[in-house]
Amino acid sequence: MSRINFSKAADVYEKTALVQKSASKVLLDLLSIKNGDDVLDLGCGPGNISTEIAKMTKGRVVGIDVAPGMIEKARQSGTASDNVTFAVRDAADFEFSSEFDVIFSNSAFQWFRDPDVVLKRCFKALKQGGRMGIQAPATRNFCTNFVAAEEKIRSNPVTSGVFSDYRSPWLFLEDAKDYARLFERNGFRVSHCQIVQEETLYSVNKAFQIYQSGAENGYLNQDYYQVSLSLDYVEKFRELFREALSEQAREDGMVPIVFNRIYLIAHK
Numbered sequence: 001m002s003r004i005n006f007s008k009a010a011d012v013y014e015k016t017a018l019v020q021k022s023a024s025k026v027l028l029d030l031l032s033i034k035n036g037d038d039v040l041d042l043g044c045g046p047g048n049i050s051t052e053i054a055k056m057t058k059g060r061v062v063g064i065d066v067a068p069g070m071i072e073k074a075r076q077s078g079t080a081s082d083n084v085t086f087a088v089r090d091a092a093d094f095e096f097s098s099e100f101d102v103i104f105s106n107s108a109f110q111w112f113r114d115p116d117v118v119l120k121r122c123f124k125a126l127k128q129g130g131r132m133g134i135q136a137p138a139t140r141n142f143c144t145n146f147v148a149a150e151e152k153i154r155s156n157p158v159t160s161g162v163f164s165d166y167r168s169p170w171l172f173l174e175d176a177k178d179y180a181r182l183f184e185r186n187g188f189r190v191s192h193c194q195i196v197q198e199e200t201l202y203s204v205n206k207a208f209q210i211y212q213s214g215a216e217n218g219y220l221n222q223d224y225y226q227v228s229l230s231l232d233y234v235e236k237f238r239e240l241f242r243e244a245l246s247e248q249a250r251e252d253g254m255v256p257i258v259f260n261r262i263y264l265i266a267h268k
C-alpha cells in the first residue's frame with residue numbers, strides 16, 4: 001500500500017519545495033509583517049518559513065500543521081528563534097481567540113477540505129484589525145504541466161484503471177472573485193485578490209522534484225483512492241509523470257513550469 005503523504009515527505013520537503021518558497025516571498029511582501037506582530041503560520045510544513053517570519057518580528061510566531069512528520073521536522077530545525085513554536089493541528093480544528101495580528105498561509109489552502117470551517121477559526125484567531133494572507137495554486141488548470149501529465153496516466157493501460165478511482169483532494173476555485181466571496185462570507189474584508197500565472201524554467205529533474213514536493217502527496221496518496229495502491233502503480237505513475245515532463249522540455253532541456261496562483265489578503 002502507498003504511504004505517500006506530507007508526514008513522510010518532511011525530510012526532503014524543504015530542499016524540493018522550490019515553487020512554494022518563491023511564491024511565499026510574494027505573499028510576505030503583500031502582508032508586510034511588522035516588528036511586534038504576532039503571526040500564525042497555517043499549514044507551516046517543516047517550519048522554514050515560520051522561522052524566517054520569526055526573524056521579522058519580536059512577536060510570537062506559531063506554526064501549525066496537520067502532518068506530525070512536518071511538525072517533528074519543524075521542531076528539530078526551528079529552534080533558531082526562541083519566539084517560534086510549532087504544534088500538530090488541523091486547520092479545521094484549532095482554537096485561538098483574538099491572538100494574532102497576521103495569519104500567513106502559503107501553499108496550504110488548496111488542501112483544506114472545508115474552507116468555511118477553517119476561515120471561521122481564522123477570523124476568530126485574529127485580533128480586531130488583523131490580516132490574513134494566502135497563496136495557493138488555483139483553478140482546475142492549477143499547473144498546466146501537471147494537468148497535461150495526468151492525461152498520460154489516464155490513457156496508459158497500466159495506470160488508467162486505478163487512476164479512474166482517484167478523487168482529487170484539492171480545493172481549486174476558478175475565479176479570483178470566488179476566493180474573495182469565500183472570505184467575505186466568513187466576515188473578512190478583502191483588500192487584494194488576484195490569480196496570477198507564473199512561469200519558471202526548471203530542468204526535468206527539478207520539475208519532477210517540484211511535482212513530488214506538493215502534488216504527489218495528492219496524486220499518490222492512499223487516502224484519495226478506494227482501491228489499494230500497489231508499488232507497481234506508484235512506480236509506473238512516477239515514470240509516466242517524469243516522461244510527460246521530459247516531453248514538455250524545450251530544445252535546451254528546460255521545462256517551463258506554469259502555475260496559476262491565488263494571492264489574497266483579507267482583514268478582520
Ligand SMILES: C[S@@+](CC[C@H](N)C(=O)[O-])C[C@H]1O[C@@H](n2cnc3c(N)ncnc32)[C@H](O)[C@@H]1O
Pocket residue numbers: 006007017020021024042043044045046049064065066067070089090091092105106107108111112113213214
Ligand atoms: C505544500 S505544503 C506547504 C508548507 C509550507 N507552508 C510552505 O509553504 O512550504 C502544504 C502543507 O499543508 C499541510 N496541510 C494540509 N492540510 C492541512 C490541514 N487540514 N490543516 C493543517 N495543515 C494542513 C500539509 O501537511 C503540508 O505540510
